[in-house]
Amino acid sequence: MASTADNAAREEVRQAGLSADGPVPRLLTLLRTAEETHLDIAEAQRIAAEGGLAIGRAEIGDLMEAMVAHGLLGRVPTAGGVLLYDTIAHPHSHMLDEATATMVDLDVTPETLSAIVTRAIAEQPGRVEVLLRIRAPEKARDGPTKRGRPRRGA
The missing domain is CATH 1.10.10.10 (Winged helix-like DNA-binding domain superfamily/Winged helix DNA-binding domain)
Known part of the structure; x- marks a missing residue:
């Protein structure tokens, strides 16, 4: 069952x-x-x-x-x-602690995320790296979307 x-x-x-x-x-x-x-x-x-x-x-x-x-x-x-x-x-953010190989979900408001990043940079200078990923627009369920070439310098 x-x-x-x-x-x-x-x-x-x-x-x-x-x-x-x-x-x-x-x-x-x-x-x-x-x-x-x-x-x-x-x-x-x-x-x-x-x-x-x-x-x-x-x-x-x-x-x-x-x-x-x-x-x-x-x-x-x-x-x-x-x-x-x-x-x-x-979609949500993540924090990876390489020292402990721990991935943490940061499912928080943009304001809280900004505060977390600011604090981490202040408390661990030179050790924080930020990867900013901008997601592609979601595809429509009934067909593929057209994708143009990325613009240089944009």
Whole structure:
């Protein structure tokens, strides 16, 4: 018998435009109930296996990319080659502490975010690096959007 979380995930997957008959709803439930919200593919595969889903690494990667494309998961920009997924799909900021390898969600107001950055720079001069990511406009569900070339010096 499916849990309430599985049923909710099945409906969310269906509304996002993916098939709710395969492993995606269960995988989504397992990922969203995991202790950590920022996961690479290896960690997602471990969580899936512990939850009874025997899925290979490549298929896990494909399923997670499909969930990102349909707004069910987010992706965190990283400097390395490892893809890092976020089970909190809506746009929000992050803080990475390299000394402890800890990624923290900063789902706060712009004013609070500004205060956090200002304080971090003041308390740790020369150690704070800020990556400002400006997201592309969301694509319409019924078709691709046209993208122009970036302007130099803009």
